Amino acid sequence: MxxxxxxxxxxxxxxxxxxxxxxxxxxxxxxxxxxxxxxxxxxxxxxxxxxxxxxxxxxxxxxxxxxxxxxxxxxxxxxxxxxxxxxxxxxxxxxxxxxxxxxxxxxxxxxxxxxxxxxxxxxxxxxxxxxxxxxxxxxxxxxxxxxxxxxxxxxxxxxxxxxxMTEVEYLPVEALRPRPGAVPQHEVFIPGGPVPLGNTDAWAYDNERPRHLVDVAPFLLDAHPVTTGDYLVFVESGGYEDARWWDPKGFEWIQAEGLRHPLFWLPRGQHVWLRRRFGTVEPLPRDEPVQHVSWYEADAYARWAGKRLPTEAEWEKAAQGSDGVERAYPWGNDAPTDAHANLGGSRWGVSPVGSHPLGRSADGVFGLLGDVWEWTSSDFQPYAGFRAFPYREYSEVFFGTASKVLRGGSWASAPVAVRNSFRNWDFPIRRQIFAGFRCARDVR
Structure with missing residues (x-):
């Protein structure tokens, strides 16, 4: 030889x-x-x-x-x-x-x-x-x-x-969560242009394929996910009672279900809120990304705030960065660590916004991976040229207008199943999942 x-x-x-x-x-x-x-x-x-x-x-x-x-x-x-x-x-x-x-x-x-x-x-x-x-x-x-x-x-x-689970108290052993100082919300300008959507990595799923270019117009994106404190303002200002902010189907749904706040929130008098997190009832933290909200709730908040939910192409554009460098993760190609993102489930909950500055994208967007899945405005549809592999039931049977795409992973997602191109999906009424959102806005 x-x-x-x-x-x-x-x-x-x-x-x-x-x-x-x-x-x-x-x-x-x-x-x-x-x-x-x-x-x-x-x-x-x-x-x-x-x-x-x-x-x-x-x-x-x-x-x-x-x-x-x-x-x-x-x-x-x-x-x-x-x-x-x-x-x-x-x-x-x-x-x-x-x-x-x-x-x-x-x-x-x-x-x-x-x-x-x-x-x-x-x-x-x-x-x-x-x-x-x-x-x-x-x-x-x-x-x-x-x-x-x-x-x-x-x-x-x-x-x-x-x-x-409510029959018994589940009290997980939690890793410590970081406690950064107050981090103000602001918008980041994302230049327009082509973005390569999808993935050619050997472990990517069929719905991430084929990799292809999509043109995205310039837009503004929240630097951080919407926090519990921000969402609380929407709740206490009567957002759940005002049909102007809601998709008609969503408003019909919350009226039928009697919903007035996110899942697991517990009102305890004027401006006093608690939440149940596994076996613990605790004060509602104001500095964490809001979670356990449905797509309808996320969409209503965005309208109320004068914004909208990003498309999944916009979300991936923000994660990839606008400098033309191809990245598996917002920060680059290094595998996720605790310094980059809140992933893997060891903390048993979200961290305050701004807790993982090393996870910042090239354009200055924080927290795109980990903490909460982020609802997008996009229906779960196949990319052009999609081919089911190795079985139709993973992705193909769910394509259509019934489900909305989520991106980014949550605190309970494992690093092996998180990347810029990973596509999750669920019905717009789902609230038990660890989902939140951030808002986008057109450039005028």
Whole structure:
């Protein structure tokens, strides 16, 4: 073998080792987080349906194991290791969340044992995965990244379920949150021009593809997400009673539901507000990004403030920066750390605005990743040239006008599932998710 061929072979082996090391690091991190989150929960509460919006917690455990078995074993040629009936029980598309408690679910000990068996088989099978393969599932370790991101997305769903849980107090062990001084809100001018939307990274999802250019007109964007204190002014000034600010469907919805403030806020007299955050009732902080607001609520506030929600193209333009440099994250291509953003779930809540100055974008926008998902004005639609991979049910079946796009990730999102191009989506009435927003404005 020539020296050049030897060097090329060595480079290929290192690249292979790199994606395998990354895959195991992310898979193990996701499992450790899931176990740590659920360890304090009594078995009876793991089996209980705490909200019709969410699954029983134990369903998620076995669902994650079944998903891993299907994609990291069977799809790669390894034999099934468990009862094929699990495929139907833990199929998220066959059973709506509000029906899953009626299924013959594995109890907690059996669900964890199933997850362990699958992971051990996956670890053993990885050794047989070829260094080079024509299978697109293995390109850059895509399918391993898909499964790791899937489990971390379910960890965020588990956090939302734990927040909705009222039968027992869930008191998480929290990492300290930074406490910066007061940070004033201001607008940042984002020059117009082309922005490359999407991602070509091996672990990017199908809805992030293909990468393409979109022209964006100049606009102004809030430097920080809208805070609880800002939103409180809207609430106390009668914003929920004034139809002028609301999408007609949204106003009809809040009237029917009797909504007068964000989810988990607790009014306690004139200008006195508390909130429930997991097992704790505490004063409503004024300096944190508002969260647990629906798209309708975000849109109404923006109208009231004389602004609007940004489009997802504008949001990604702000995250990429206007200097033409391609960045995976607003600050560059370095992987997220605690200094850049509030991610990973260890703080169990949002940090005050301005807490992560190293996460500032090239144009001077703060907090684009982490703390709260940010609603955009855009419907969840495919990019031109979209191709479903590896299955339609991840993205394609949700395209349309029923869901709005969210960007940026929340405090409960894992770094592996957060990047400038990542697209989340949900119905405009959803409030249990860790969502907030920032406002935009046309340049006149």
């Amino acid at each position: 020539s020296m050049r061929a030897t060097q090329q072979a060595g480079t290929a082996e290192r690249a292979e080792a790199d994606w395998k090391a990354r895959a195991w690091r992310e898979l193990d991190a996701a499992r450790a987080r899931t176990r740590a989150m659920l360890e304090p929960v009594p078995e009876t509460e793991l089996m209980r349906q705490h909200s019709p919006l969410m699954s029983p917690l134990v369903w998620d455990v076995a669902h994650m194991a079944n998903y891993e078995e299907q994609w990291l074993l069977r799809a790669l040629g390894a034999p099934a290791i468990t009862d094929p009936a699990f495929d139907a029980i833990y199929d998220a598309f066959r059973h709506p969340r509000n029906t899953r408690a009626t299924l013959p679910l594995l109890e907690p000990e059996a669900a964890w044992a199933y997850a362990t068996r699958v992971r051990e088989a996956v670890r053993a099978h990885l050794e047989a995965v070829p260094l080079e393969s024509a299978d697109p599932l293995l390109a850059g370790g895509f399918v391993y990244g898909m499964v790791a991101q899937h489990e971390q997305q379910h960890a965020e769903t588990l956090a939302a379920t734990l927040q909705l």
